[in-house]
Amino acid sequence: MSAPETATPPDDDEFEQLLEHLRSTRGLELGGYKRIGLMRRVAKRMRSVGVESFGEYISYLQAHDDEFSQLFNTLLINVTAFFRDDVPWEYLRTEVIPRLLEQRLPSDPIRIWCAGCATGEEAYTLAIVLAEAIGPDQFRERAKVYATDLDDDALAQARQGAYTERDVEGVPPELLDRYFERYDQRYVFRKDLRRSIIFGRNDLLQDAPISRIDLLACRNTLMYFDAPTQAKILTRFHFALNDDGFLFLGRAETLLTHNSLFAPLDLRRRVFTKVPRYPSRDRAFVMARGARVPLLAGDAPDRLVLGAAFDTGNVAQFVVDRTGRLVLVNGRARALFQLGTADIGRPLQDLEVSYRPFELRSAIDQAYADALSVTRSEVPWRAPNGDQRWFDIVIVPIATPGGEAAGASVSFVEVTRYKQMQHQLEESQAELETAYQELQSTNEELETTNEELHSTVEELETTNEELQSTNEELETMNEELQSTNEELQTINDELRVRSEELNRLNAFLESVFTSLRAGVAVLDRELRVLVWNSNAEDLWGLRADEVEQTNFLGLDIGLPVAQLLPTIRACLAGEQTNAAIALPATNRRGRAITCQTTVVPLVGRGDERPQGVIVMMTEEPAPAA
Secondary structure: OOOOOOOOOOOHHHHHHHHHHHHHHHOOOOOOEOHHHHHHHHHHHHHHHOOOOHHHHHHHHHHOOOHHHHHHHHHOOOOOOOOOOHHHHHHHHHHHHHHHHHOOOOOOOEEEEEEOOOOOHHHHHHHHHHHHHHOHHHHHHHEEEEEEEOOHHHHHHHHHOEEEOOHHHHOOHHHHHHHEEEEOOEEEEOHHHHOOEEEEEOOOOOOOOOOOEEEEEEOOOHHHEOHHHHHHHHHHHHHHEEEEEEEEEOOOOOOOOOOOOEEEEEOOOOEEEEOOOOOOOOOOOOOOOOOOEEOOOOOHHHHHHHHHHHHOOOOEEEEEEOOOEEEEEOHHHHHHHOOOHHHOOOEHHHOHHHOOOOOHHHHHHHHHHHOOOEEEEEEEEEOOOOOEEEEEEEEEEEEOOOOOEEEEEEEEEEOHHHHHHHHHHHHHHHHHHHHHHHHHHHHHHHHHHHHHHHHHHHHHHHHHHHHHHHHHHHHHHHHHHHHHHHHHHHHHHHHHHHHHHHHHHHHHHHHHHHHOOOEEEEEEOOOEEEEEOHHHHHHHOOOHHHHOOOEHHHOOOOOOHHHHHHHHHHHHOOOOOOEEEEEEEEOOOOOEEEEEEEEEEEOOOOOOOOOEEEEEEEEEEOOOO
16 A cells, blocks of 8 residues: 555444454454554455445454455554564574573573464574574474464464565575575475474463563564553563563564563663562561569679769669669769659659650559560650650669569660651651652653654554555565466467467468369358358359358359258258259359259268358359250
8 A cells, every 4th residue: 555544434333343243253352452553454454345334344244254364364464574674683693592592501491482473484583593503403402482373374374484585585595595495486494493393373362371481572563452451461471481581572662661571681672681570578577575684783892883884874764663762863864854862762653754754654564564675666755945855765674683573774765866867857758759759740741752652653663564564465466467467478379379370271271262163152050151262252243251141041143042952951960961953043244054063061070960061063054045
C-alpha cells in the first residue's frame, strides 16, 4: 500500500462483538492487542471482501469457513529477515554470547527461546551466531533453540528451513556457504544443526512460557500489544529466564517502565538483563533485657570511690529502697529536679519527680514484679526555665546478695538533642517528600510523554511492518504476473508456430485443389461448403467467398444439386464410398454441358464415420441433339 490506512469503521461495539466472536468460535484471543493497529488490519481485510461494517463481517465469517484463515494471516504480520537490523546482531555476537558462555561450564546446556519467530529466519540467525561462537559440534551437543509463534502456516514454512535467494540476501556469503545447502533454487539450513532447533506453537498471552532460558529473543512482537498485556508477557519472560539470562528485543521496544524486571545492558541495541527477585527472609529481633544490679559491697574506701563516681555521673539518677524512700541522688539529678540533701530519706511519693515528668511508682512496681528493667522512651518534660526536654527513663531493680529486691535505680537519659534532630529530620523528610512528590509528578509526566512517544514509535514501526508486508505482497504479485506473462508468451509462440504450420498446410491444400482439373467442393455433415476451388469458380461462376459456409443445396448454379442429395446422404451414412453421376448442367457461360460428378466420403484417420463429402465436378460436352 502507498500510505498507512487510518480510516477504520467507527462502531467500537460491533468491533468488540467481532473480537468476542473470534474468541468464542476460534479460541483466538485478541483482547491484548492495540486497538488502533488491530482495527486497521481487520478493516483492510474487510475492504478486500467488500464488507462495510464489523457486524456484516461477523455474518460473512459465519457464512465463509475459509475466511478465518485469510483474516488470521492479515492480523499476523509475518515480516522478518536473516540478521535483521545488523548492528544488534554484531553486539550479540561480540558481547552477549561471550558473556553468556563465561557464566557457564563447557558442558552446561545453552537454551535459547525465539518468541514470535514467524517463518523462522530469526531463529536460524540465532543458531548461526551461537554455532559460530561454540562451533558446530558443541552446538549439536549443548544448544537448544526453541522457536515459537501463533501462526501454524508460518511455523510449517519455518520447519522446512528452505528459503529463496531473495530471503537469504541478509546472510553474509561465508555464513551462507557454511550453514546452507543449495537444492534447485532454494537454500536449505544444514540438517545436522536443524535438529537442535525446535519449532512449536505458543500463545504468549495464554500458554505457559518455556523455562530455564539463557537468551530470549522477542523482536518487534511486544509492540503489537497494549501496556497491560506487555507487562503480563514480560512477567512471563522474567520467569522464563535464568537469573543471569539476557532479553533481546526489537528496536521499537525499550522497557522503560519495567526496570524492576529487566535492566538495560545496552539500551540502544535493546539488550537487557534479568533483575533477580530474592525471597523475603524473616529477621529475628533481639530485645536487650536489663540485668538485676546487686548492692554495693566492699571496704569503705571502695564505697567512697563508687559513691563519688555515682554522684558525678553525667546521667541524672537516684535510688529508692524497697519501701519507696529516696536513698541516693546524684548531682545531675539534684540540679535537674531541684532535689536537696533534705529530700534524702523522704518517700518518693512526696516528691514532684515521682509523677513529673512520668508516673514512676507504677513503673517501679512493674520492675519489682518482673525482676527486669523497665524503660519508657522519649518522655517529654518542660524545665523550670521553659525549655522543652525529652528523656528515656530506665528503672532497674536492685537485688541483695541473696537475690531479694532491695530497691530500684531510676535513670533519666536525656535524648533532647536526638529528639530535636529527629524533628529536624522529619521536617527535612517532609520537605524532601514534597520535593520528591513534585519530582515524581514531573517524572510521571515525562514518563507519560515517553510512553506516548514510544507508542507513536511502535505505531510507526507497525505501519512500517505493514508497508513492508504489503511491499512483499506486491513483489509476490509482480512475480506471479511475470510468471503468467512468460506462460502467455510461450503460448503465443506456440500459436504463432501452429499458425505458420496451418498456413503452410492451407497453401498446400490450395495447391492440391488447384492442381485438380475438376471443380472441387468439400461439404461438412450439414452440407455447408468448406472448400470451393478455382476450377469450381470457373465452372459455375461463383467465387469461394460467396459460397463458403453456405448450404450446397441452396447454391444457384447450373448444376441440379438436388439430384445429388441421395448420393451425398448415402456417403455420409457410410453406405457408399464412391459414387459417380453424370448430370446435365449449364456452365457459367450458359452453355449446356454434361457434368460428370463424383461424390466421395470425407473420412479422417481414425474417424468412425465420415465428417463430410467431397464433390468433384468435371465438364464434358453435351451430346449432339
